[in-house]
Amino acid sequence: MSNSLGKMFTVTSFGESHGKCVGIVVDGCPAGLPISEKDIQTELDKRKPGKGVASTKRAEEDKADILSGIFKGHTTGAPICLLVWNNDIDSGAYEKTRALLRPGHADYTAFMKYGGFNDFRGGGRFSGRITSGFVMAGVIAQKLLNVIGVEIIAHTVEIGGIKARTKNPEEIRRAVEQNPLRCADPQATEKILKAIKEAGGEGDSLGGIIEGIALNAPIGLGEPVFDTLEGELAKALFAIPAVKGVEFGAGFAVAGKKGSENNDPFIIKRGRILTATNNAGGILGGISNGMPIVVRVAVKPTPSISQKQQSVNIDTMGNAEMKITGRHDVCIVPRAVPVVSAMMAITLCDHAIRARLIPEVIK
């Protein structure tokens, strides 16, 4: 396993879904940043199973605990260990069905790679719950980005094939706070909620697309040729379980575009160089160009469905049918929205430090 991410702002993840806790160590955070458990809790709550139809019923508290690196309300420059303790754990179901490989899950690959020693309960290290740690680290990253005025917003733009119409940042900000799907388009929301209900009724699940946007990002983030901003963001985003695609700006649509359509013309506006369009998603040559950084991630439908599925029993090496019981989200997309924000914040923060834009001490 390889559980550290970032060069100058480094996060190290640990913990399992049904172990004692899920945590993260944030290393390389400048000293002097004001931070409290409440700051972290507020963001963590966004990842919490909601009251909507889309979510699991696991009644976790997910209470943030700061173990190190904060002193008198400020970061100290030392590594910050953050964790949430696991309380509401029922592992019985997993023990019983452990030999049955759940389709779409990491059961099989984890079994093979770790020789059957992996903690399989609730998916262990492969559970979406691990992302609680990402979100906590993301709070610190976002606070550091605030110092240089960068804001990250993310929202649901598609679920179950139903697309949300394009919205402006203000509408998106509001959606993230209030809309049960973190979707800025009320009409799409209605249709999607219906689709989720339907899929849930059929014991099925839905995938979707999340868009993340970094506003007011400085020019110059990204370190080509290998640590391009696209590459680094993509790597961070693929750490979110269920993500199967990442695209920037026009993304895969570039395949059907001509250069004359896709090139963003440079213009001057109020003395600054901008581009008239943003097909580049704010990144040229792997480096941010001052326009909004726009990334979209494809989230596959939750593999845990209650329908009967074809599988294999790894103990008997025979074919087997299985039904997954227990609590599961019909659609993980809304809960993954704050995780997309967090991974963006972590990556941009690392690159802002690499570009010497955030000092060693925040004053």
Added chain:
Amino acid sequence: MSNSLGKMFTVTSFGESHGKCVGIVVDGCPAGLPISEKDIQTELDKRKPGKGVASTKRAEEDKADILSGIFKGHTTGAPICLLVWNNDIDSGAYEKTRALLRPGHADYTAFMKYGGFNDFRGGGRFSGRITSGFVMAGVIAQKLLNVIGVEIIAHTVEIGGIKARTKNPEEIRRAVEQNPLRCADPQATEKILKAIKEAGGEGDSLGGIIEGIALNAPIGLGEPVFDTLEGELAKALFAIPAVKGVEFGAGFAVAGKKGSENNDPFIIKRGRILTATNNAGGILGGISNGMPIVVRVAVKPTPSISQKQQSVNIDTMGNAEMKITGRHDVCIVPRAVPVVSAMMAITLCDHAIRARLIPEVIK
């Protein structure tokens, strides 16, 4: 800049489009691997500007030169420095138009990040020519992968909105060798060639999609939670200039799928566990599952078009119209195909070593 990639099998890129050379240092290559300049040349030639309509007319020889790390026809365990010398260089055009920011290029971001000191001639570090180094390193990686039986094939699956039909590995292998577009579908090839000719006639360019496939990949490659196989491949692939999206298996289509459709059922075939479908693209939980690893990358249309474009003169800070002259590919996609293979080989090789599947000495 950050020009090293890989943890145990590490490549370090250097050189500029119009400097003395373009090169790569391959570190961490096991000793004892037979390798010759001819091996490298053969692959390098695939990246060479073709005779087809799609390609630039720069008459480079691109002759591979091995500077270190090979002794008596075998790798020694020492770092391997490979380079191609730049011969046919005409930088005059670039000097004249340097203040004009070419839309879709890295001119602006490079100027800002490197304070105007960057070598702008021919795009400098941002030129597609840099990928010659990637291809040379890819040859070594592919040879190492041969030791454990992994084969990587890549091919063009879409250009200018024209999609190729799905083909089997044998057809793809043949296409890569013979088809001018490295496209396995002859009918699509015909249509695309026509579209390229048309776009070229209009001074325009076309984007497309390349698919890379790793056959016979072992189970267990990938190191979650952060060094997932998807994340690592994506990071490597985004180092190819013009790539704006990366997806695995069903990719962005998962957004419109239900769990019951997207989950790949496990089955047993000749005593081995496989999946009946491969929506996962051979990766579950960030770890290879023994099925073909399937990735698709979106390549934007070449930003260098000869049509008039809206731009900015960075010296005068005034709006300006510009026309790019000189030699340019109408569609870079076919030439990028071997680069996609190379980046996949480099990444899989690194992970095969991390999983102890390739020994320190090849015998």
Added chain:
Amino acid sequence: MSNSLGKMFTVTSFGESHGKCVGIVVDGCPAGLPISEKDIQTELDKRKPGKGVASTKRAEEDKADILSGIFKGHTTGAPICLLVWNNDIDSGAYEKTRALLRPGHADYTAFMKYGGFNDFRGGGRFSGRITSGFVMAGVIAQKLLNVIGVEIIAHTVEIGGIKARTKNPEEIRRAVEQNPLRCADPQATEKILKAIKEAGGEGDSLGGIIEGIALNAPIGLGEPVFDTLEGELAKALFAIPAVKGVEFGAGFAVAGKKGSENNDPFIIKRGRILTATNNAGGILGGISNGMPIVVRVAVKPTPSISQKQQSVNIDTMGNAEMKITGRHDVCIVPRAVPVVSAMMAITLCDHAIRARLIPEVIK
């Protein structure tokens, strides 16, 4: 701060002397290794303040707590978070004297680097207590090394200028368990104990030298030219507070030797190639040669002394005299012995994995 060490076997340190806890995350540990809290506790107890004259009176329990990565008594391949909670904390003294820079301590450099935000209580991140985490990680590393038969022993070879006579491994093993100074020479022990008592009586402290030996190390550990075994061990050992020198084999004595004296002749013994002497300390060209790996580290006298000292008050920027009160070791050397073992184990383990000598799964 940069709190991760190791490439394939990576430890990440966190926690402060007077914060909630001191911990470590061990990443890259193969799955299947049996491990219990008792294993860790046993080693941790060796670092505990002893009953001898040499030690502080802080009555910590230092109880090891495993937060993740162990399941059913075995490692899972997931990151292992280990910590000891801080219980017996009296920070009052530090608050009062905080503006007075203690000579020989990190007070000044930490204040300057972290803008005064660092947790200064008990030295914060710079306390020897941080090494509890190193020791816990070292237990896991040593257990992995057991798989390939490597044993690490360390012992005190000099304190206060009093040198211990050379002893054989068996005597050293015993000393580490029983001797209050972890010194294998009983006569030197007696003299040193007297010197410690004397120094303590004068409110002073003593430095010394620890020798670490890796027995039965395989040939081939170390990755020149930059990750030489000497360089990697040295880097790890300098993380122990108070270490100011590291030497291998004949060490600094090579300055007065001739090549004919210092070269270790190769000989054949029972079909294996050995060297007749071991001035190289088991390392040639940065790579282990199969002989015992021998390293010595110089440990400065504890900077906390109760004598009056010349200092500066950083608030008033005036000269000031100060006296350090509270609990402090007269000589830290004996307590640092298990830490030297731990750092050696961590480094050798990382390199054993890099050389593919330890598999991904222990069976």
Added chain:
Amino acid sequence: MSNSLGKMFTVTSFGESHGKCVGIVVDGCPAGLPISEKDIQTELDKRKPGKGVASTKRAEEDKADILSGIFKGHTTGAPICLLVWNNDIDSGAYEKTRALLRPGHADYTAFMKYGGFNDFRGGGRFSGRITSGFVMAGVIAQKLLNVIGVEIIAHTVEIGGIKARTKNPEEIRRAVEQNPLRCADPQATEKILKAIKEAGGEGDSLGGIIEGIALNAPIGLGEPVFDTLEGELAKALFAIPAVKGVEFGAGFAVAGKKGSENNDPFIIKRGRILTATNNAGGILGGISNGMPIVVRVAVKPTPSISQKQQSVNIDTMGNAEMKITGRHDVCIVPRAVPVVSAMMAITLCDHAIRARLIPEVIK
């Protein structure tokens, strides 16, 4: 092999003693730094075999060649590839005696680690010649350090047991330029030259000690707990072949000192906080404290001696006597002095960038 060093300022070494060339890629160098081949040549010449008695007669030109990263006389922000071509190569002797393991050399460990595939000619990767690359990278690092006023000087302080008396920086600077041994003490120089002549006459060799000093280093370099300035410098210095010990400030002498002697009292001088003595070698808690950074490295006597030596023939696995013929330095110490400077410059430069003290663009 692992041939990259540094996090933000990264050097990657390649090349062999008797291959085509020896080179280095410098990555992470800010743009805008004026640099010429002459700058590099001047420093490189210092490492050249001298006219004195101490040196080999290999008549290399060691001409610096800049392959990339410099444009119009300035760094561009792109990786800088520097190399010296190998001209005067006579490998015959090595071919004949290849099976005989030279005592004190890496012949045996390299053979075992790389399965006999290593380039053994002239020591291959293990030759001191590799350090030409380090010296070239060091020039760039030193030029970057000039931007913040840091100066690095190194000098010979002991050879063959003969110690030089302490000298001030001005005397050391002069010595480095003029003294054949790069020793600032003329009387010691005389004695040492005699000792070298004697040892040479006996077909023997001598070791010694080099001291490196960084003047005017800023406070705050070093990233504890693992990237301490001591640990990072030590790792870099152990990459120099023949180095077997590294110590800072009082170094191993701390073992015989009391805390009251070893602690450096803080004082105020012209409004700045200094220490009255510098036993800490300018480093407290792994962080530079503003005093001169002082490091000493022990260099073993050249293992290549022309006396008869006991060895092993690895082909026959029998004992064998051997005599090394050919050109060899009686004492490598003077030639290693600029390499010590270079490794210090590289390490301090990396940490200055990490501390955001050197910007992305030099103006």
